[in-house]
Amino acid sequence: MSEEDSIREVSLAGELGEWKRIADTLSLGQGFALYFILVTSSDSEATVVEWLRREAIRSGLEWTELWALGSDETSSPAPVHALLAEDSRRRLTVLRTLTASRRDVGALERCFQELNPRRDVIVQRHDGPLVIVCRPDGLRRIVDVAPDLYSVYSAYFRFDALSDPEQRTQPSWLVLAHEAVGLTGLDPSFRCWDEHAIPSFLEQLPELPDSLLGRASELSALSSTLASGSNRLRVSGVAGVGKSTLVATAIRQCEHQWEGVYWINGLSMFRARDVLYEIVRALAPAPERPPAAQLDLERRYRELTAQTPVLVVVDDARLNLSLPAPSGRSKIVEIIEAVDPVGDSFHVAPLSRAVELELWTAFGGGEMPRLHELTKGVPAATKLLAAATQTPHRDRLALDRAGGLSEWTRVVTDALGSDAWVLFVSLASYRCHSPWTPRQPRRALFLLAEGAGMLDEVLQELKRSGLVTEREAQLRVTETGFADDSMHRPTFLEPFWESFTGDLNQLTRFDRQELAFVVRRALASTDPDDADHAENYLRSLSSAAIDAATAVVGPASDAARLLARIAALHEPAEARSAYFVRAIQAALAGGSLDRVDAWLQQLDDVAGSAAKLRFLVALRKADRAAARAALYRWETLDTQLSFDDPGRRVLRRVIAAADPPDPADLSFAEQLLALASVNTDTFDEAAVRFGESWRGGSAILEHFVASARCWIHLSASRWEQARVQLEQAETAARAWGDPHALLRCVLLGVEYEMARGDVERAAQLVPEARRRAEELLGPLHPGTLELLARGVVIYDEVARLHDADEAAQACWRRVEYLDDVPSRVLLVLRSWFEAQGNEARADRISTRWQAQLGRSTTRS
Structure with a gap:
């Protein structure tokens, strides 16, 4: 030199x-x-x-x-x-x-x-x-x-x-194409999803009884398991056997080991992500939102449980959730309903005859010769039957036997007063007036009928109403037992005190938990009968009920599925198209595009709305050819899109369909795309001006400004200032919850570690960054290729030559499928293959780089 x-x-x-x-x-x-x-x-x-x-x-x-x-x-x-x-x-x-x-x-x-x-x-x-x-x-x-x-x-x-000066140029992932368009305000899905309407399923620990009859040995064993066992535990047993009470009592004896105990009502949790979403909401500091992507959500769940030792209990958890274990000293307990032990679960068995008689006396039960045969040692069944057989209640229950089921339940409610609540819901962690009532209140209904001598009448009424099959009607609770599951398939029931043809749109008057349960079950059900009921329910929803259901169902991706289900049930093309538009926008907001292509086929191109959505979807998928075609059709059909609109120039620029605009007239999105200056003061001034008119959510703007400033500081070797900006970018990304924003923070983290010379730490971050980039951006996205090339350099620096070669080979295989590749990617690959003695491949890459450089010069 x-x-x-x-x-x-x-x-x-x-x-x-x-x-x-x-x-x-x-x-x-x-x-x-x-x-x-x-x-x-x-x-x-x-x-x-x-x-x-x-x-x-x-x-x-x-x-x-x-x-x-x-x-x-x-x-x-x-x-x-x-x-x-x-x-x-x-x-x-x-x-x-x-x-x-x-x-x-x-x-x-x-x-x-x-x-x-x-x-x-x-x-x-x-x-x-x-x-x-x-x-x-x-x-x-x-x-x-x-x-x-x-x-x-x-x-x-x-x-x-x-x-390398080439490494100091702006990477393609700093502002993605769909984000640049979103910052113009032309994409209504580019906003912070309002999760405040989503109900919380956190509850207080159950009230503890004065004593647990017959449970001393189980309580001692469970307390020891909680205190010293693995960080994931299942507690199983039949419905009403006292699992929740036993777990809550054991927790009280050792809760000092954790900094917090969180009890989650799992009845509405049909997927593992529902539970993780609730846990992250509970543990994350304000104003953080749970991440939209499953990968980010599980990662954040592990981070938070590692930071703070907590105990999480999921009551009424479903067998197929497969919840991941928390990190550190945190522990998660799933309370599941099962007749027999499941795997290595802690199983709570029914009470013996002697203990149940003691419990029956404590509850004040009347004469019941076949008590144990009917209740099978389930404490909740014993309590219900005791309440039903008390003398004044039994007399009232015998009235008006000729009435239908609705009238019968009205009589029960009037007769028992506040005890009716106990009779109908003490076995359930959810109120029974949801249209799709959980099975425990239904069991209580059978039990009450048996206690009142009305089982035959009740079964026939349920059979006529279509709520019990012929096979089920032939069974007897006294034969199968209260805890047997053969009669208790989850069934869609109307509110007990309303007619079975009641208006389902009254759901909007219920609380958000009940509405969320109904909608989630509609989306999660695989039972054919349930699916039919779900279709009838969704078809009957009013516009107000749909808005309410969309707000409470969960993250944007869940709202998208709900809207698409509703859209498919609407006959008028205009109404169907409107709901599919909303579904696609929600899918874009949630970052879940697996069903979007099918939904796009349902849209009309009137006024260019479908073309606009196709353009936005193509940008999200980094499909420039499809984006160009959709943009052309959008420009043709939408007369409101001005040729002089700065937003339109951004659209054309992000797909390289036109020359860059005059630098003197750059919008904020274009300034983010260009980042030609390292003058942070100038950039801040532009951000302030843009922020005055930005309505998409402050977290979004804060994230992009902090990310841009972080890169500017890294480029100028101000790595302490870069660290501060990276932390701010991460905070804003978590408040936004967008998976692309969280990925950007990981990629900036890799560059930050490289800038300060901690190459080993950077190498540790590369696999996670690569996995997330390939999932979100796709294997052929320029940002993914840039990360692979960066991985080659990083692995080479820490002597992980096998990993470096694997990254280089993977990058080269993908480069061969593309016409335009970032220059830095080609330069890294050329240097690597030269060092490995593969001169032929290095020459091919060099020739391609020169040709690509020539095309770029010609365009400019």
Whole structure:
């Protein structure tokens, strides 16, 4: 490298001040002095060493270059031998460590383990400065293995910006195409999804009884398991056997082990993501939203449970949830309904005859000769039957036997007053007046009928109403037992105190939990009978009820599925199309596009609304050809889209369909796309001006501004300022909950670790970043290719050559499918295959890069 090249590199990197400081230090020093120079790449090391060699010549010092590996292509001596040799000449010795950091970390540690006990001899014999060039993570290793040598250092210097200028250009993932369009206001789905309408299913721990009859041994065993067992536990047993009470009592005995106990009503949790969503909502600090993507949601769940030891209980959990275990000292308990133990679950058995008789007496039950045969030792059944057989209640229950089921339940309600609640819902963690009542209140109804001597009448009424099959009507509770499941298939029941043909739109008067349960069950049900009932229910919903159901169902992706189900049931094309439009917008907001293509086929192109949605979907999928076609049709059909509209220019720019607009007239989205200036003050002014008119949610704007400023600081080697901006970008991304924003924070995290020289930490982040990028952006997206190329560089720096080659090969296979590829990707691949001796492939990449560069020049 010529002196002019060195000066140019320093000037470009903005490191003149740091170099002047080290030059002055070297010229003024006398005798031995130890200095550390921190760099971030092998190229940076080579540049610094060349500068030092020229400084040695200027200062009249002998020059010695050593390698921590012990030798290089010039066969230099081992550092320990060279530094201990007697020499009367004053010299500048440079010890290079980055090759060892890349290829053999053990050799790096051995080198300094040999030097450490010889510190005093080195100080005595070496006349002149000893400069060790290393990465920040290499310095930490040196401190660990050679603390005595490190203790005599005089100063250290940083050269953060000495990296490939190509890596300092803006990556494609900093602002994605669909985000640039969203910032123009043309995409109504580009906003923070309002999760405040989604009901919380967190509850207080159940009230504890004065004593648990017959449960002493089980309580002791469960308490021990909670205190010392694994971090995931299932508690099983039949309905009403007392699982929740037993768990709550055990928790009270050892809850001091956790910083919080969260009891979740799991009856409305039909998927694992529903439970994780509720946990993240409970644990995350305000104003964070649970992430929309499943991958992000599970990752955040593990992060939060690792940060704070908590106990989470999911009551009435479903068998097929497959919940992941929490992290750290946190624990999750699932209370499931099962006749027999499930796997390694803690099983709560029914009570014995003797204990149940004791319980029956405590509840004040009347005469019941076949008590145990009817209740099968289930405490809740015992309690219900005791209430039903008390003398004044039994007399009232015998009235008006000729009435129908609705009249019968009205009589029960009037007769028992507040006890009716107990009779109908004490077995359920959910109120029974939801149209699709959980099975426990239905069991209570059968039990009451048996206790009142009305079982035959009730069964026939249920059969005529279509709520019980012929086979079920032939069974008897006294034969199968209260806890048997054969009669208790989950069935769609109308409210007990209303007629079976009641208006389902009255759901809008119910609380949000009940409405969420109904809608979630409609979406999750696989039972054919349930599906028929769900279709009838969804078809009958009014517009107000649909709006209410959409608000409470859950994340935007769930709202999209609900709206699509409703749209498919509407006959008028206009109404069907309107609901599909809403479904697609919700899917875009939730980042779930797996069903969108089918929904797009249901739309008309009137006024360009369908073309606009196709354009937005194509942008999200990074399909430029489809985006161009949709944009052309949108421009043709939508007369409201002005050719002079700055937003339209952004549309054309993000798909490279037109030349860039005049830089003097850039919108905020275009400024984010360009980021041509590293002047943060100018950028902040634009952000403030744009923020005055932005209505999509402050978290969105804050995220993009912080991300852009983070990249600006990284490009200018202000890595402390970059760290602050990265934290702000992460906070805003979590308040937004958007998966692409969270991915951007991970990618910025990789670049931040590289900027500060912690290459090993960057290498740890790459696999997770790659998995998320391939899931969200797709394997052929420029952002994914840039990450793969970056992974090649990072893995090479930490001597993970197999991983580096795998990333390079994967990147090359994808590049062959594309016409345009980011230049940085081609340059990295060319360098890698040249280093591996694959000259033919390196030449192909070089030829392609030149051709691509020529096309770009022609377009400009």
